[in-house]
Each structure stands twice: as C-alpha cells, then as structure tokens.
Amino acid sequence: MARNQGSLKLNNPWPKIGWGLVAATMVVTVVLGFGVLSRYQQNAPSLDLWSAICRGLGISADTGPASESEPPLRTATRISWTSSTLDQIAAGDAQHGAFIAMNCTACHGQNGVSASTLIPTLAGMDAAVIYKQLDDYRSGKRLWGVMGAIAQALSAQDSADVAAHFSAQPDGLPQLTGRRVPEAGRSLRESDPAKRLVYAGDPRRGIPPCSACHGPGGYKLGAPALQGQQAAYIERQLGEFAQGIRQNDIFEQMRVIARQLTPEEMHALASFYGKDIGVPKPGSDAWR
Amino acid sequence: MQNSSRLALYHYWVAFAAFLPAVLLGAWQMLMRSPLPAPLDDSNAYYASVTLHGTDMAYVVTTFFAMGFGYAVTATSLGRPMRGVAAAWIGFAICLVGTVMAVVTILSGRATVLYTFYPPLLASAWYYLGVLLLFGGSMVWVALMIYNMAAWKRDNPCRPVPLAMFAITATALVWAWAASGTIIELLGVVIPQALGLTTQINVGLARTLFSVTLHAIVYFWLMPAYIAFYTLVPEAAGGRLYSDTMGRLSFIMLLVFSLPVGMHHLFADPEYGAGLKFLQSFLTFFVTLPTLLTVFSICASLEIAGRARGGRGLLGWIRVLPWQEPMVLAVALSLVMLGLGGFGGLINMSYAMNSMIHNTSWVTAHFHLIFGGAVVIMYFAVAYEMWPRITGRPLRSKSLACWQLWLWFWGILITTIPWHITGLMGQPRRVADFDYSDPFVASMGPLVIISVIGGAILLASAILLIFILARSHFGERRLEAPLRYALAVNPPKVVPASLNGFALWNTIVLVLMLFAYGYPIGQFFILKSNVPAYEVAGPPTVERER
Numbered sequence A: 001m002a003r004n005q006g007s008l009k010l011n012n013p014w015p016k017i018g019w020g021l022v023a024a025t026m027v028v029t030v031v032l033g034f035g036v037l038s039r040y041q042q043n044a045p046s047l048d049l050w051s052a053i054c055r056g057l058g059i060s061a062d063t064g065p066a067s068e069s070e071p072p073l074r075t076a077t078r079i080s081w082t083s084s085t086l087d088q089i090a091a092g093d094a095q096h097g098a099f100i101a102m103n104c105t106a107c108h109g110q111n112g113v114s115a116s117t118l119i120p121t122l123a124g125m126d127a128a129v130i131y132k133q134l135d136d137y138r139s140g141k142r143l144w145g146v147m148g149a150i151a152q153a154l155s156a157q158d159s160a161d162v163a164a165h166f167s168a169q170p171d172g173l174p175q176l177t178g179r180r181v182p183e184a185g186r187s188l189r190e191s192d193p194a195k196r197l198v199y200a201g202d203p204r205r206g207i208p209p210c211s212a213c214h215g216p217g218g219y220k221l222g223a224p225a226l227q228g229q230q231a232a233y234i235e236r237q238l239g240e241f242a243q244g245i246r247q248n249d250i251f252e253q254m255r256v257i258a259r260q261l262t263p264e265e266m267h268a269l270a271s272f273y274g275k276d277i278g279v280p281k282p283g284s285d286a287w288r
Numbered sequence B: 001m002q003n004s005s006r007l008a009l010y011h012y013w014v015a016f017a018a019f020l021p022a023v024l025l026g027a028w029q030m031l032m033r034s035p036l037p038a039p040l041d042d043s044n045a046y047y048a049s050v051t052l053h054g055t056d057m058a059y060v061v062t063t064f065f066a067m068g069f070g071y072a073v074t075a076t077s078l079g080r081p082m083r084g085v086a087a088a089w090i091g092f093a094i095c096l097v098g099t100v101m102a103v104v105t106i107l108s109g110r111a112t113v114l115y116t117f118y119p120p121l122l123a124s125a126w127y128y129l130g131v132l133l134l135f136g137g138s139m140v141w142v143a144l145m146i147y148n149m150a151a152w153k154r155d156n157p158c159r160p161v162p163l164a165m166f167a168i169t170a171t172a173l174v175w176a177w178a179a180s181g182t183i184i185e186l187l188g189v190v191i192p193q194a195l196g197l198t199t200q201i202n203v204g205l206a207r208t209l210f211s212v213t214l215h216a217i218v219y220f221w222l223m224p225a226y227i228a229f230y231t232l233v234p235e236a237a238g239g240r241l242y243s244d245t246m247g248r249l250s251f252i253m254l255l256v257f258s259l260p261v262g263m264h265h266l267f268a269d270p271e272y273g274a275g276l277k278f279l280q281s282f283l284t285f286f287v288t289l290p291t292l293l294t295v296f297s298i299c300a301s302l303e304i305a306g307r308a309r310g311g312r313g314l315l316g317w318i319r320v321l322p323w324q325e326p327m328v329l330a331v332a333l334s335l336v337m338l339g340l341g342g343f344g345g346l347i348n349m350s351y352a353m354n355s356m357i358h359n360t361s362w363v364t365a366h367f368h369l370i371f372g373g374a375v376v377i378m379y380f381a382v383a384y385e386m387w388p389r390i391t392g393r394p395l396r397s398k399s400l401a402c403w404q405l406w407l408w409f410w411g412i413l414i415t416t417i418p419w420h421i422t423g424l425m426g427q428p429r430r431v432a433d434f435d436y437s438d439p440f441v442a443s444m445g446p447l448v449i450i451s452v453i454g455g456a457i458l459l460a461s462a463i464l465l466i467f468i469l470a471r472s473h474f475g476e477r478r479l480e481a482p483l484r485y486a487l488a489v490n491p492p493k494v495v496p497a498s499l500n501g502f503a504l505w506n507t508i509v510l511v512l513m514l515f516a517y518g519y520p521i522g523q524f525f526i527l528k529s530n531v532p533a534y535e536v537a538g539p540p541t542v543e544r545e546r
Helices: A013-037 A049-057 A083-090 A094-101 A127-139 A145-152 A156-167 A193-199 A231-243 A250-259 A263-273 B005-033 B043-078 B085-107 B125-155 B163-194 B203-236 B244-257 B274-308 B326-349 B361-391 B398-425 B445-473 B503-525 B541-545
Strands: none
Touching (some): A013 B274, A013 B503, A083 A127, A094 A156, A127 A145, A231 A250, B005 B043, B005 B361, B005 B445, B043 B163, B043 B361, B163 B203, B163 B503, B203 B244, B203 B326, B203 B503, B244 B503, B274 B503, B326 B398, B361 B445, B398 B445
16 A cells, blocks of 8 residues: 655655755755856956855856946947837827938938939838938937938927838838748849848858848848948948948947948949839959 | 546647748758758848757757656556646646746747757847746646655555656656756846846856756656666567666666766856866766766666577577567667767767867757657657557558658768768858858768768658658557556566665765866856847847837
8 A cells, every 4th residue: 555644844855855956966966066166267366255156156256347448439329229229219290201312312312212223212211220320420429421411400399200201112122021921042142142131141250141131031120221222322321331441330230231331232232122223234344 | 547647638739730830940050051952041030940950859859758757667667646736737737837838938039049948148038938938837846756655655655666657756856956057047137037027137057057058957857768678678579687685786886977977068258267177077077987887787688589589699689579560669769879979978068179169069969869869769668568558549651750750860970970970160050141152162962961960860750750650640449458568587576775765865965066167156156257248130139128
C-alpha cells in the first residue's frame, strides 16, 4: 500500500531529503554566483563582497560620473519616435495643412507632385517622414537654405498639419501598406545589381536591403517610400549622405550605407526607384 | 476500446496532419539558406515560414500529441473509463480554434515574429490570441490529468498510482508551470500592446517570462517519449522495467529541474547580472540527472529483455532483441540522438561556452537532434503502438514502419551534423540569405547542401509515416491485444507518499521558481525599460493611429 503520511511534513524522510538538497543547492549557487564569480574582473581589481553581489544582480557598482571630460554630444536629429511624437503627428489637421501647403507649390508642384527632378515629390509621403524633415530643417540638422528658412516659420503643430496634408495627396508616392511584392529573384542570387541591392543588400559590405526600410515590401517608421520619387533627387541625397553633407539620419544608418556605394550604384539605385531616367542594362559601360 | 480512444485518435490526427506541412516548410527553408536555387525565393516568405514551422512543431504538434497520449494513458493505465470526456472535447475544440487562428494569421503575413514572439516585434493580435487559446485549451487537459489521478487515488487508497499515470500527470504539471510564463507574457505584456491598449512594450519582462516556458516546454515535449521508454519499451522488447522507483524519481526530477533554468536561453541578454545567469546555468546542469538515470534504466530493461530471450555474453543480449518491433528500434535510435544532442546541450547551457555558439546553427542543430530526433521518433513509435489499439485495425507492415524510422534517423543526422559544424564556423540561425560569393561563407556551402539532402530525407520519411498510418486506418478490422504497460522487475507494492503524489514537489518547484525568477522578474517593476513596439508587416504606427 501507499504509505499515507503527509508528504509535506518535514519529519518524513523524503521531504527532509528533498528540502535539504534544495537548500544546499541554493547556498552553493548563491555563493558561487554572487560571492565568487562576480568578484573577479578581467583587467581590473577584484571587487569587495558587497559590490560583487550588486554586480551579480546586474546593479552596476560604478554609477558615478566618468572622470574624463566627454566631447560635446552631437545628435543627428531632435526627433525620436516616442508616443508623444507619434501622437502629435497623428493629430495633424490636414485642412490647416492645405492652407500652409500653398507656400510649397512653387517648388514641390501642385498637390506635392514635383515637376523638377531635383525636388522631391511630397504627395503620399508618410506624415512622420515629412514631420521629421521639417523639424530637422528647423533645428539646422539638415541644411538647405530655402527649406531652413521656411521650416523656421512653422511651428511643430504646423509641421504636423502640413505633413497630414501631403501624406493624404494622391498620385505621388505609394501608400505605406507593408504589402508584399511577389517578385521572383529577391535574393543575393539576383543578377541585376540594383535589384540585388534593393532586395537583398550586400552583407559583405554591411549593406542591408534598401527595400527593408524604403519599400517595396517593408517600411520602417521615419524612412520615406522611394518608389516614384525623383531619381535625380535620390541620387543627390545618396551623394550627400556619402560625403557627410547630409547628417540627419538617426544612428548614421544612411551615411554608413551610402559611403559604401559606388557612384554607378547610386545612379542605378536612383534609376530603380525613380522615374524619367533610363535604367542602364547590367553589363553595359555605365555599370562595370 | 476505452472511452478515450476516439479522443486520443482525433488528437493524434491533428498532430500528424500539422506535422507533415511543417516538415515540408522545414525542407524548403533549408533550400532557401543553401546556395541552391529555391522556389519562391523571398526572404519575407522565409521568415513567415520559420514562424509557421516553429509554431506548428513547437506548439501544435506537441501539444496535441501529448494531450492525445495523456487521454490514452489515463484510460489504459488506470484500467477504468476516463472521467471528464466532455470537458476534454471542449479543450480539443478550443485548441483547434486557437491553432486555426494562429496559422491563418501567419499565412496572411501579419505574424512574422517567429514562434518565440521576439518583442518588440509585434504581430497581429489574432496570432497571440490563437496561441493563447491553444495554451488555454491545453490547460483543460492538465486539469483532467490531475483530476483523474486524484480521483483514482481517492478510490484506491492502498495502491500506488501506475507509473504511466504518475508520469503523464508529471508531464501535465510541467506543462502547467511552463505555460504559465507565456500565458502571463501574452496576457500581461504582448496582447495589451497588440490591441493598442499600451503605447510601449517591456521587452525584458516579456523575454524573461517567455524564458520560463522556453526550457520547460522542451521537457513537456520530451516526457511523452520518456513515458514510452519506461512503460512501453520493456513490454515491446519482451522484458520488464528495471526499476519502478527510478522511473518515478526521474519524472519527479524532470518536474523539479526543468523549470527554474530557462534563463540559459538569455545568456546574451543585457537585462540581468552575471550572478543570476550563473545561478540558472548551474541549476540547468541538474537536468542531466533524470536523463542519465533514464538512459541507465532503459538500457538495463533492454538487457533484461535480451537475456530473457537467450542472449549471452557481455553484449550478446543486444543482438537478440526484437529489432523488427518499431518500438524497440525507435528507442535505440532515440537514445543515440539523445546522447549526441545531450552533449551539445551541455555546451549550450554552460555560461561561458554558450557565447561560442549563441544564436548559431549549432543551437538549431541541438534542438532538432533532441526534439526532431530523439523525441519525435518516439512519437512515431507510440503512434505505431497505439494506432492498432485505437482503430482496431492492425499496423500494415511493421517493416515499412521500421524503414520509416531508419529514414528519419539518418535524415536527422545528415541534417544536423552539418549544422553543428557551420554553427561553430559562426553561421547565424534564422537568416534567409547568405552571400555565397564571399569566400568564407562559400566554405559553408557544401555543408549546407548536405543538410538540404537531410531535409529531403526527412520529408520522405514524414510522407511515409502518414502513408503507413492512413493505410492502417483504412485497413481491415481485426482484434488486437489491448495496450499493456511494462511490469517492473519488482512491481511496487508500497510507495512512499512523496513518490505517489506531487504535493511536496510542487512546493519545491514554487520555492525554486521564486529563487530563480523572483528577482529577474521583479526588477522590471522598478526599472523602466519600455520601448515602442515594431509592428510586423502591418501599416506603420502613425497610419494605424490616424
């Protein structure tokens, strides 16, 4: 028969053995983990017991200010994608934005569809992108004389309004739906170099696929959709990122990527995304 | 026919029906990663496929199999009708609805977050709700296992609970403890975010809660295989179980040691101090004990069978074992894979060595060897053992079944050995595209191609499995001997209360969980570590809010 004593009473052998082993294990792990392991640091003197315990728990003992002076902090932009920023953008009033946008038509075209190859189309651009660029112009993080002056005349709310207006305009850039593009050859085995960069990137140079952020297929907050953008504008921006003239990309993502691109690649990428420029055939002189 | 037969059969069929497409996806994923051209060459499709493969294999196949196995074991081992059949059907329906929700969401491309969720990646709420329903439905099963064991104990106060029932209840308890992590993560962190109730997500908390599930779930998959080791294998080999007490001890140790150890999956995570990681790393080493104990007991049981069949000499007993029995063949192949995978696991769980192979193909190789190999091959053997008993139709061709097991064994080895090597070379897992024009990456190419061949063999074996089961299902009816569980050499007459129930061990688990997870989880309520979530394949946040 099953011996029916309470299995939780400590005077029975099994609970006694069980709890004893558990307690012993706990003591050993704590002593080893917090007393011994955390104590000795590579390339630094070993810690006292209290600091070692704190370190073992993940509470760093050296939280004081560093003794050496740090270089002044340089940030690429004042915008970060916090919920308050997103709320502000989402609260944009497109009607008021349409009023402000009358100032934009001279360069960016009727309804934000640009007629000039060097000036970007704004129609259909994601509101967050427009909002960020306006703020960067305002704060001088992105430099372009005309736009800097215009942006300084706008408040943050005005920026959100005008962003809401342009993002709702038709016939411009594609909507950010995040839909998949069922296209074959979307990999490193793709023979067309522009397509390969767009869909697979170049891991050897640390270049992620353009499409992961700029579409088609994938979109990231703050990255503009590029399909249908002015090709010459794209090419110029890549050049400016590469030379460090434009510096308002968060974490230097675009500067790091653009620096790795050859001028031919920049041209081919601009042609891929943009319009009105003939795409050079792979293997032609324009493309090694 | 017991009253739970139909229940078990339906669960098994769902499990195996989900199994075949998941194997197909796995084979295609290998092709995608290789230098060979793959159909539908799209990295988005690859990640969606990894999500579906993982969700399907880790949650759907295993949960349905364990539930079906539990229902079958309850009725057959206790020798009386199972109680709560109606509740079991309701649980089955809930799990099925959850599965369909999750699978449809993944297929629609709105849940490409891999089965481990990876916050701050954020999928459609339908996916999380589907997984929650699947987990929740399986809790009905957990309750029924505990209820049936308790009711039997009440009615038979003088008898020890049969080992099979004791073990399946241990399995259910492991699952209840393990699933609690994911259920709390889903309800407390992920689903509120997916529904838009919160603006930011606490990634560290979510990952820590998931780690509660992450390791113990592996033991939830493993334990049905261990139950087959202890209770079905000795019988199939024509012998007796070496020791009933050892069996009980093993399952108790699996319950206690599989839970407070999940943080060894988070060695590279920055949220915890080294001491806490070491603590769980140290506790992880104890999970080898029940496995070593099991390997010893099973080998001893097989030797008893071999000697009873006239085997002589040091190793002569091995030759005379009934190798044409799928169950006997499966246990041998399973133990080989368990051994290889187990040693790899020791490296994964070692705090220092882990950094060599963290997030490389080595890890994928490890759990495919253990789960895809050692465990799943026992699932096959259990299916071959149970099918005739449930359907009343004999297994059509045992030799074909043995072929299937051999194919699976070689398929797993050919797939996972190259993964181990490429993992040591540094090949990351869960990556769709490799630039094989790079000379260093190119040196992995041949190994990856070999594992593609392994994948094809596995696919062939999976198709053969479904073929054998379907053929038996529609074959002619014949009377079958009822399912019998192995007797121990010394059948238990008196068992200490501690080895006949789980009160003590659940208390110990609770204390160990508080010890191992109390501070790591508690710290997140003081630290402010929320970040914005990143929605996968949905419109950007701004668009959604407008």
